[in-house]
Amino acid sequence: MTEPVRRRGRPPRARQDAGPGMRERILDAAREDFAERGYDKASVRGIAKAAGVDSALVHHYFGTKEQVFAAAIEVALAPALKAPDALEDGPLEGVGERMTRFFFGVWEAPATRAPLLAIVRSALNNEVAAGVFRKLVATQLLARIAQRLDLPEGEAELRASLAAAQLVGTAMIRYVVRAEPLASADLEWIIGRLAPVVQGHLTGP
Amino acid sequence: MTEPVRRRGRPPRARQDAGPGMRERILDAAREDFAERGYDKASVRGIAKAAGVDSALVHHYFGTKEQVFAAAIEVALAPALKAPDALEDGPLEGVGERMTRFFFGVWEAPATRAPLLAIVRSALNNEVAAGVFRKLVATQLLARIAQRLDLPEGEAELRASLAAAQLVGTAMIRYVVRAEPLASADLEWIIGRLAPVVQGHLTGP
Incomplete structure (x- = not known):
C-alpha cells in the first residue's frame, strides 16, 4: 500500500539492501531489457536502473x-531444459509424443513463451548471445538427451539435433513469424503429425 | 580504369541517369543495407546513398x-522460391530427397546464403518484414507446393509447412546459430536423414 511509484534516477538506499529476492529482481529486469532492446542495446546500467539498484x-x-545474459537465459530456458x-517419464516408444507435447506446452504458455522468444531473437542476432545459447543447449539439453538414447554417442546428439530442428522450426513458423496455416493450426493435429517424426529421429533405424 | 573511387555525398548527375541496371543497383544496395543494419535501421536515404542515387x-x-524491402527479399529469395x-522434376516418391537436396544447395552456396540469412533475421525481428516474408512464402512457396500434392487443399499446405519447418529448423541450427554437432555434420548424412522425413510430410499417410 505504501510502496512508492517507481521513479527514474537513483533508488532509495533501502531497496538496494533488500537481500533475498534481489538476484531474482535483477534477473527479471535483465530478461525484460534483453527482450525489449535486444542483446546489443541492453546494458548493465539499464538493467540496474530497471531493478532499482546500482550497476555495481x-x-x-x-x-x-x-x-548477466547467460544467467537470464538459463532462468528463461529452465522450463525448456526439463x-x-x-x-524417463515412460517407455522409449512413447518419447516422441511426450517430448513433442512437452515442447509445445512450454511455447503455448504465455508465461514461458515471451522469455523464450526473447532468447531466440537474441541468439539469432548477436554472436555473443548465440554462443551462450549454444553452450547451454549443448550441455543442458542435447548431451542429456543423447546419453539416454541407445545409440553411438556422436549419432545420438546428431539425431537429437534433428528432432530439435523439427520442433524449433515449427515453433519459429507458428510463434515467431506467425505464418499461416501453421500459426492457427490445431495443436493436437500438429502434435499428432510431429510425434512420430521426433520418435523416428530419436529411436528409428 | 577511370572509374572514380566511390565518395560520400551526392553522386555526379551522370550516374543517376544510368538507366538499365539502375533497378538492380538499388536492389543490391537495399539488400546490403537491410542485411547490415536490419529492417528497423535501414533507410531509403541510406540505400540511395549506397547506390549513388537520389532518394527520390x-x-x-x-x-x-x-x-523496397519486399522487392529486395523477392530477389534474395528467388533461388529458394524455385x-x-x-x-515436377521426377516421380512423387523422390520428392523428399529432391527438395531436401535443393534446400541445402541454396544454403550451402555462399552467394545465396548471405541474402537468405539477412531476410530470415529481418523477418524474425520486425513485424513489417515478417509480414512481407509471410506473404511471399505463402503465395510463392506453400501454395505452389500444395497444389501439386494429391491432398485436400487445407491439409496440403499444413503438411508442406511441417516439411518446411524441419528444413528451416535445421538451417537455423546449422547456419544461423551454428550449434554443434549439426554445424559441422556431414551434409550427405543430414540429407539422408531428412529426405524421408520431408517425403513423409508431403506424401505419407
Whole structure:
C-alpha cells in the first residue's frame, strides 16, 4: 500500500539492501531489457536502473553483461531444459509424443513463451548471445538427451539435433513469424503429425 | 580504369541517369543495407546513398521502404522460391530427397546464403518484414507446393509447412546459430536423414 511509484534516477538506499529476492529482481529486469532492446542495446546500467539498484550490485552478483545474459537465459530456458525428463517419464516408444507435447506446452504458455522468444531473437542476432545459447543447449539439453538414447554417442546428439530442428522450426513458423496455416493450426493435429517424426529421429533405424 | 573511387555525398548527375541496371543497383544496395543494419535501421536515404542515387529515384522505382524491402527479399529469395520445381522434376516418391537436396544447395552456396540469412533475421525481428516474408512464402512457396500434392487443399499446405519447418529448423541450427554437432555434420548424412522425413510430410499417410 505504501510502496512508492517507481521513479527514474537513483533508488532509495533501502531497496538496494533488500537481500533475498534481489538476484531474482535483477534477473527479471535483465530478461525484460534483453527482450525489449535486444542483446546489443541492453546494458548493465539499464538493467540496474530497471531493478532499482546500482550497476555495481549487478556486477557484484553476475559479472559482465555477457554473464548477466547467460544467467537470464538459463532462468528463461529452465522450463525448456526439463525436456530430457520426458525421456524417463515412460517407455522409449512413447518419447516422441511426450517430448513433442512437452515442447509445445512450454511455447503455448504465455508465461514461458515471451522469455523464450526473447532468447531466440537474441541468439539469432548477436554472436555473443548465440554462443551462450549454444553452450547451454549443448550441455543442458542435447548431451542429456543423447546419453539416454541407445545409440553411438556422436549419432545420438546428431539425431537429437534433428528432432530439435523439427520442433524449433515449427515453433519459429507458428510463434515467431506467425505464418499461416501453421500459426492457427490445431495443436493436437500438429502434435499428432510431429510425434512420430521426433520418435523416428530419436529411436528409428 | 577511370572509374572514380566511390565518395560520400551526392553522386555526379551522370550516374543517376544510368538507366538499365539502375533497378538492380538499388536492389543490391537495399539488400546490403537491410542485411547490415536490419529492417528497423535501414533507410531509403541510406540505400540511395549506397547506390549513388537520389532518394527520390528509389521512391520512384519502388515506393516506400516496405516496398523496397519486399522487392529486395523477392530477389534474395528467388533461388529458394524455385523449390516447388523439385516436385515436377521426377516421380512423387523422390520428392523428399529432391527438395531436401535443393534446400541445402541454396544454403550451402555462399552467394545465396548471405541474402537468405539477412531476410530470415529481418523477418524474425520486425513485424513489417515478417509480414512481407509471410506473404511471399505463402503465395510463392506453400501454395505452389500444395497444389501439386494429391491432398485436400487445407491439409496440403499444413503438411508442406511441417516439411518446411524441419528444413528451416535445421538451417537455423546449422547456419544461423551454428550449434554443434549439426554445424559441422556431414551434409550427405543430414540429407539422408531428412529426405524421408520431408517425403513423409508431403506424401505419407
